[in-house]
Amino acid sequence: xxxxxxxxxxxxxxxxxxLALAGCSPKEHSRATVINGEQGRAGAQLAYEHELTxxxxxxxxxxxxxxxxxxCESARFGACNILGITEDGNGGEIIxxxxxxxxEPMVALAAxxxxxxxxxxxxxxxxDAVADVRRRxxxxxxxxxxxxxxxxxxxxxxxxxxALTKEQAGVENELQAxxxxxxxxxRRLDTNRVTLNFRSSDGANQQSRFSRIFSNxxxxxxxxxxxxxxxxxxxxxxxxxxxxxxxxxxxxxRRFVVAGRRTAANELSVxxxxxxxxxxxxxxxxxxxxx
Numbered sequence: 246x247x248x249x250x251x252x253x254x255x256x257x258x259x260x261x262x263x264l265a266l267a268g269c270s271p272k273e274h275s276r277a278t279v280i281n282g283e284q285g286r287a288g289a290q291l292a293y294e295h296e297l298t299x300x301x302x303x304x305x306x307x308x309x310x311x312x313x314x315x316x317c318e319s320a321r322f323g324a325c326n327i328l329g330i331t332e333d334g335n336g337g338e339i340i341x342x343x344x345x346x347x348x349e350p351m352v353a354l355a356a357x358x359x360x361x362x363x364x365x366x367x368x369x370x371x372x373d374a375v376a377d378v379r380r381r382x383x384x385x386x387x388x389x390x391x392x393x394x395x396x397x398x399x400x401x402x403x404x405x406x407x408a409l410t411k412e413q414a415g416v417e418n419e420l421q422a423x424x425x426x427x428x429x430x431x432r433r434l435d436t437n438r439v440t441l442n443f444r445s446s447d448g449a450n451q452q453s454r455f456s457r458i459f460s461n462x463x464x465x466x467x468x469x470x471x472x473x474x475x476x477x478x479x480x481x482x483x484x485x486x487x488x489x490x491x492x493x494x495x496x497x498x499r500r501f502v503v504a505g506r507r508t509a510a511n512e513l514s515v516x517x518x519x520x521x522x523x524x525x526x527x528x529x530x531x532x533x534x535x536x
Contacts, residue, residue: 289370290371290372291368291434292368292434293366293367293368293437293438294366294367294368294437295348295364295437295439295440296366296367296439297356297361297362297441297442298362298363298442298444299356299359299360299361299362299443299444300359300360300361300362300444300445301336301356301446302358302445302446303445303446305359306337306445309356309357309359310330310337310339310355310443312357313339313341313351314327316354317341317343322350322351323346323347324343324344324436325343326343328438335444335445336442336443336444336445338441339441339443340439340440341438341441342436342437342438342439343436345436345437348439352439355441360446362444371430371434375427378427381423382420385420388416389413389417392416393413395409
């Protein structure tokens with residue numbers, strides 16, 4: 246009985262672990278396929294961006310992109326703006342800005358009939374930028390108030406009034422520009438930027454690597470030749486200027502160095518030729534000895 250109990254307990258633990266994994270797997274998979282919009286918590290000023298890759302059959306690429314575009318333009322899932330649309334032979338890309346609550350249904354609509362691949366979510370902290378804009382607005386508003394008080398004085402001259410009017414106009418323009426910047430920051434805080442990359446999953450719209458190379462061969466050849474000629478045009482003036490300098494240097498080198506070497510060689514040869522001749526003549530000039 247002890248032997249049976251010892252073998253039954255490990256089998257029971259393995260069975261319970263397998264049931265637990267089987268129960269958790271569907272939940273984890275369902276969570277992985279959901280993309281929720283993000284909104285900064287209280288006190289946080291974060292601008293969220295999502296980038297997703299959607300793998301769809303080739304026949305569904307155009308319909309899904311069109312449906313996504315229409316849903317955004319009609320504000321089907323809340324306020325939405327199209328920021329950019331790109332289409333190519335392998336799919337396309339749609340960039341939009343939408344309220345956080347509309348991110349999940351918009352992604353589900355775009356990925357209908359396909360699968361959701363890579364997902365990247367990033368957040369940019371705008372706290373410092375927002376605080377800087379507010380400080381500049383407060384400073385300009387205080388300056389505007391002082392200018393208004395000066396303009397209301399009765400003893401102010403005409404020239405001073407003209408200068409104050411120009412100063413007030415400049416302050417007003419800066420305040421309007423800062424108001425636009427603040428509105429853009431608030432829009433980034435209230436919405437999420439979503440980039441949807443549509444790609445074919447069955448390869449129907451994908452071209453082979455060699456076909457892409459040969460199709461772009463002519464353009465690449467023209468671009469490469471143009472780049473080479475453009476770089477050569479920058480070097481050509483230096484070559485033109487360097488040619489006479491090199492020619493002058495060679496001429497001077499031949500004029501002085503080579504000529505000097507030849508003169509020294511000639512003198513050395515002459516000196517070596519005279520030495521034996523003078524040695525041969527010296528015994529004939531000697532007087533005969535008395536011995």
